[in-house]
Amino acid sequence: MDDTPPKRSAERTAFYDELAPHHMAPLWEVLHALLTREPQTPCVAAIWHYDEVRPYLMRSGALITAKEAERRVLILENPALKGKAAVTHTLYAGLQLILPGEVAPAHRHSQSALRFVLEGEGAYTAVDGERTYMSPGDFIITPSWTWHDHGNDSDKPMVWLDGLDIPLVSFLDAGFMEPGNAETQMAARAAGDSLARYGSGLLPVDWQPTGRTSPVFNYPYARTREALEQMKRSQEWDPCHGLKVRYVNPATGDYAMPTMATFMQLLPAGFAGAPYRATDGTVYVCIEGRGETRIGDQRFAWGPRDVFVVPSWASHAHRAAADSVLFSFSDRVVQEKLGLWREARGAA
Numbered sequence: 001m002d003d004t005p006p007k008r009s010a011e012r013t014a015f016y017d018e019l020a021p022h023h024m025a026p027l028w029e030v031l032h033a034l035l036t037r038e039p040q041t042p043c044v045a046a047i048w049h050y051d052e053v054r055p056y057l058m059r060s061g062a063l064i065t066a067k068e069a070e071r072r073v074l075i076l077e078n079p080a081l082k083g084k085a086a087v088t089h090t091l092y093a094g095l096q097l098i099l100p101g102e103v104a105p106a107h108r109h110s111q112s113a114l115r116f117v118l119e120g121e122g123a124y125t126a127v128d129g130e131r132t133y134m135s136p137g138d139f140i141i142t143p144s145w146t147w148h149d150h151g152n153d154s155d156k157p158m159v160w161l162d163g164l165d166i167p168l169v170s171f172l173d174a175g176f177m178e179p180g181n182a183e184t185q186m187a188a189r190a191a192g193d194s195l196a197r198y199g200s201g202l203l204p205v206d207w208q209p210t211g212r213t214s215p216v217f218n219y220p221y222a223r224t225r226e227a228l229e230q231m232k233r234s235q236e237w238d239p240c241h242g243l244k245v246r247y248v249n250p251a252t253g254d255y256a257m258p259t260m261a262t263f264m265q266l267l268p269a270g271f272a273g274a275p276y277r278a279t280d281g282t283v284y285v286c287i288e289g290r291g292e293t294r295i296g297d298q299r300f301a302w303g304p305r306d307v308f309v310v311p312s313w314a315s316h317a318h319r320a321a322a323d324s325v326l327f328s329f330s331d332r333v334v335q336e337k338l339g340l341w342r343e344a345r346g347a348a
């Protein structure tokens, strides 16, 4: 097959024009664009340095309350997808600010959300009647169609990265939302109940999963960091990823969420990773350390709280100047379920 469409002639063009009113079109004119040898994404690599974006976030705090905004978030848009509220073709990312004393009222939607805490301590999110108090580096889940509200009883602003499957769900035309009738949910369980019950290497003996999302909805950074620190001693570094773990649903061993795969990785000081690419466009956040990631022929230097996006199939390689920890999320879980996910190691 050629990589270009067949030549046009006056007769062919006239024929195509005749087809148009019948809502038909010749496949051979577009086949080369539908079937490409490799993934062709319009998405580009980009980075948001926390020091540069934080002042804008704080200005949004002076401009509108969390209540009026419903969610006070600055969307991180892929520069090639302006106005689309998308950081990749399938994923949404944003920075959410909640100031002391504020609440973000309860609602629920079929879109799943993840939070990765960047700044502050002691604000909470409540999911179906259970609060969890948040600290930097915690990975928190709001499963599809669960009631959720946020509140900040601390005396400092709290900022987290939101990741949602909004573009994916919207592509599938499968979005529903429902506003809550109370701002704050009634507590149904004690804070920390889910983590104790499902996240301790134990499960209640007769318990059966009720949904597709992990029953643990806060994966505290302290535990994740401790696991990485222990594993670091064995020095079994993956040449591309350093020491990389995935967050799992303890009841199934599958990813923690059905639409977004989440990961944490430790790159030891001096790590110079080999090039890697995969079909899942990925959002990274640095929680600790300092380094840079080469994506294609661009270099992105990162430090704590910086967010960057690697497009699908873009060759990239990480380097770390200090022991560094990167959180990441992508649609890999979806692609794997559909038998589409691919990776390649080494130079493109």
Ligand code: 1HN
Pocket: 071, 073, 094, 096, 104, 113, 148, 162, 164, 166
């Ligand atoms: C949402 O519900 C939250 O609950 C955050 O915190 C960001 C972006 C789009 C749609 C819904 C939240 C969101 C969102």
